[in-house]
Amino acid sequence: MESQMSDLAFQKCINTACGASYGIEEVHHRCPACGELLDVAYEWDRLEVPGALSYFESKWERRAEPLCFSGVWRFGELLPFALPETRVTIGEGQTLLRRCRPAAEFTGMKPERLFLEYEGMNPSGSFKDNGMAGAFTHAKMVGAAVAACASTGNTSASMAAFASATGALTPVIFVGGGKIALGKLSQALDFGGRTFEIKGDFDDAMARVQEVSVERGIYLMNSLNPFRLEGQKCIMYRILEGLRWQVPDWIIVPGGNLGNSSSFGKAFMELVELGLIDRAPRICIVNAAGADTLDRIVNDEKLAWNGSQYDRERVKSFYEQMDAEGRSAHTLASAIEINRPVNLSKALRAIDVTDGKVLKVTDEEILDAKAVIARGGLGCEPASAATVAGLKKLVESQTVSPDDLVACVLTGHQLKDPNATVGYHSGKGPDREKLAKYGVEKTWYANAPVPVENSLEAILEALEKMEG
Ligand SMILES: *Cc1c(COP(=O)(O)O)cnc(C)c1O
Ligand SMILES: [Zn+2]
Numbered sequence: 001m002e003s004q005m006s007d008l009a010f011q012k013c014i015n016t017a018c019g020a021s022y023g024i025e026e027v028h029h030r031c032p033a034c035g036e037l038l039d040v041a042y043e044w045d046r047l048e049v050p051g052a053l054s055y056f057e058s059k060w061e062r063r064a065e066p067l068c069f070s071g072v073w074r075f076g077e078l079l080p081f082a083l084p085e086t087r088v089t090i091g092e093g094q095t096l097l098r099r100c101r102p103a104a105e106f107t108g109m110k111p112e113r114l115f116l117e118y119e120g121m122n123p124s125g126s127f128k129d130n131g132m133a134g135a136f137t138h139a140k141m142v143g144a145a146v147a148a149c150a151s152t153g154n155t156s157a158s159m160a161a162f163a164s165a166t167g168a169l170t171p172v173i174f175v176g177g178g179k180i181a182l183g184k185l186s187q188a189l190d191f192g193g194r195t196f197e198i199k200g201d202f203d204d205a206m207a208r209v210q211e212v213s214v215e216r217g218i219y220l221m222n223s224l225n226p227f228r229l230e231g232q233k234c235i236m237y238r239i240l241e242g243l244r245w246q247v248p249d250w251i252i253v254p255g256g257n258l259g260n261s262s263s264f265g266k267a268f269m270e271l272v273e274l275g276l277i278d279r280a281p282r283i284c285i286v287n288a289a290g291a292d293t294l295d296r297i298v299n300d301e302k303l304a305w306n307g308s309q310y311d312r313e314r315v316k317s318f319y320e321q322m323d324a325e326g327r328s329a330h331t332l333a334s335a336i337e338i339n340r341p342v343n344l345s346k347a348l349r350a351i352d353v354t355d356g357k358v359l360k361v362t363d364e365e366i367l368d369a370k371a372v373i374a375r376g377g378l379g380c381e382p383a384s385a386a387t388v389a390g391l392k393k394l395v396e397s398q399t400v401s402p403d404d405l406v407a408c409v410l411t412g413h414q415l416k417d418p419n420a421t422v423g424y425h426s427g428k429g430p431d432r433e434k435l436a437k438y439g440v441e442k443t444w445y446a447n448a449p450v451p452v453e454n455s456l457e458a459i460l461e462a463l464e465k466m467e468g
Contacts, residue, residue, distance in 0.1 A: 009081040011226060012041040014346060016308045024081055027142055029210060029224050036308075037346055039266065040081055040226045044274060047080055053245045053276050056237070071095060072133040072234045078270065079134065079230040088136040090165040092129035093234060095121045097242030097407065100376030103388050106369065108395040110402045115248075116388075117239050118378055120413030123165075124187060126335075126381075127235055127260065127411045128158035134231030135221050136162050139169060144219035148172040148212060150205035152256065152335050153184025154412055159221045160193035170194070172218065174209045176201040181334050181381070181417035201328055203340045206257075223259025224342050232260055233267035239407045240277070248281045249404040250394075252387040254411055255285035255294050255358070256336035258343035265350020281407075283356040285347060286390035288331035288363065288383075293322075293339050294347060295360040305352035310345065332363040332420055335383035335412060357399065361389040367424045371446075374421075379414025425449075 011022040015036040022028060022038070031038055050056070056075060062068040067076065067084055071093015076084065096118040104111040119127035139147060147169040149155045156173040163171040171193040175185070179201055188195050198205045206222065213220040223229060239248065253261050261283060268280035287295045297303045297318060303311055319340060329339040341347065350356060361369075363382075369392070370385035387408035394400040414421065425447045452462045 008043045008047055010041055011038045013037075014039055014308060014349065024138075025142055027144075027219065029213070029220055037224070037343065038226045040079070040230050042080060048077065049274055050077055050276075053237075053240060053271075056241065066091070069094075070133065071238055072130050072231050075234050075237045078237065078267075079233060081227065081230065082137045082141055086137055086140055087133075088140055088162070088166060088168070089133055090123050090129070090162055092122050092133050092231075093238065095119055095235075095238060097239060098376075098378065100373060100378060102372045102375040103369075103408075106372040107388060107392040108402055109391070109400075109404075109406060113403060113405050114391075115239070115242065115405075115407045116373065116376075116378055117235065117242070117407050117409045118380070119235065119409060119411050120378075120380055120384075122158075124154070124158040124161040125183075125413035125416060126154040126158060127232065127409070128154045129161070130234055131223065131228035131231040131259070131263075132158045132162045132221070135225050135228040136166060136168065138225070138227035139219045139221075142219070144169060146170045146172060146216070147219045147221050148174065148209050149221040150174045150202060150209040151180070151184075151188075152176070152202050152337055153180045153188075153416065154335055155222065156180075156193055156195070157184050157187035157191070160188045160191035163193070164191045169219070172196070174198055174205040174212075176205050179334060179337065181419070183413075183416040183418060202338050203329070206338075206340070206342060222342065223257050223262075229259055229263035229266065229343075229346075232263035233270075235260070235409060236264050236267040239409075243405070243407075246405065247277050247279060248407050250284060250391075250400055250406045251281045251354075252284045252286060252391055252394075252406065252408045254333070254336050254383045254386040254409075255287050255347065256291070256338045256341065256383065258285070258294065258341040258347035260409070260411070261285045261350050261356075262343045262346030265346065265353055265356075269353050280354045283350055283354040284390060284394060285351070285356065285358045286386040287358065287360040288333045288336050288366065288386060289360045290331035290363065291329035291333075291337050291339055292360045293318075293341060294344065295358050297344070298348070298351065298358040303348065305345075305348040308345075308349070310348050315344065331366075333366050333382040333386055334417065335381065336386065357394070359390055359393055361386050361393065365389040365392070367420070370421070371424060373410070374414065378410060380410040381412040381414060381416040382420050384410040384412050
């Protein structure tokens with residue numbers, strides 16, 4: 001193994017009743033002893049940890065060094081599982097934290113209290129690049145040659161981008177047939193990912209990729225991989241940085257496979273443990289109404305983390321019932337079109353340690369919020385807009401006050417899914433027809449292109465109509 005971090009970092013089962021730990025150089029998808037998920041854990045006492053978060057500002061003047069430029073490895077002291085020479089970066093994490101007046105008006109927030117963390121600026125256009133920096137580093141430590149993932153699109157785009165940029169691994173991709181937004185598929189193909197369209201949905205692809213990885217010893221790049229989640233912690237560090245180290249009251253994140261929300265929870269647990277912040281923000285995870293497993297498990301079934309002894313039998317029977325009903329995920333927000341989130345248990349932990357919340361929003365609400373966000377000059381894909389749609393509900397129910405300091409994570413770029421955007425503005429998206437039947441108004445900012453004759457006169461006439 002290349003790294004000598006092996007005695008300072010290790011893998012640890014999140015089930016405290018099991019408590020098994022494994023070396024950093026081992027590759028597991030789950031705890032071999034009990035089947036629960038694994039964390040990357042650290043001997044913080046024996047590591048050099050900065051005394052204050054403002055320490056990281058010292059990296060800004062060293063931006064010419066790739067590991068200081070990286071929005072992940074800039075915070076390397078907080079994910080110290082690999083030596084600097086082993087760390088992989090393709091320039092991820094150069095993101096923006098910005099205000100958005102239309103989103104503030106839409107949600108009822110004070111404009112100066114609402115921030116959007118724009119992860120669409122990553123090299124492959126989604127937050128997944130943060131995680132891939134971590135996972136590719138671990139893959140390098142263990143000498144992996146082939147990497148695989150199941151994906152609703154962005155994981156595959158990111159994995160293929162890292163594979164082609166580093167030349168380190170052959171990327172193998174499994175997607176649900178017809179389920180992937182074209183922007184994302186085009187990236188996977190262009191970056192050279194070997195792409196298999198499974199006749200099934202994401203949940204099927206996720207199940208198969210785990211079997212294939214075990215069978216062939218292929219390195220798994222999904223968010224089951226705890227090293228990926230280490231990279232994603234840095235999204236939270238950058239929000240704190242953007243707020244000049246003020247801790248927000250709320251972080252709002254879309255929930256799909258629940259890797260992001262899990263890693264955010266871990267980031268804050270650690271920062272509190274290290275004394276770098278004095279309280280964690282509350283995390284709100286937003287499901288799409290058509291893929292609402294977490295919402296149902298937390299809000300209807302009242303399942304809670306319970307110190308890692310959450311009701312595992314109940315979860316099992318929940319999924320059995322879902323199978324019996326033939327229930328599958330359906331939402332226009334394809335990045336969160338997932339009914340069997342692999343990180344469910346870690347998300348329950350994140351909700352517990354941050355006094356978090358879960359809610360769901362309809363596709364209609366998501367698309368309206370997306371259009372509103374874009375009116376503030378930030379383009380995101382549908383799943384990302386679930387955050388702002390969710391915040392609107394949190395303010396309406398007075399869970400969030402207009403004075404609270406809130407950051408919504410815009411997880412992916414607008415151009416990932418242009419069909420959804422053009423469909424919305426043309427008023428002919430698939431869900432719209434259905435909604436029209438229920439008499440739902442065309443809403444916020446529908447902005448269809450206007451057909452016009454090829455003549456100056458006709459154009460001038462059309463312009464006048466527009467102004468009127
Ligand atoms: C992957 C993804 C999500 C879902 O994140 P999870 O970590 O799977 O919950 C949301 N939005 C976008 C754009 C994504 O790519
Ligand atoms: Zn275990």
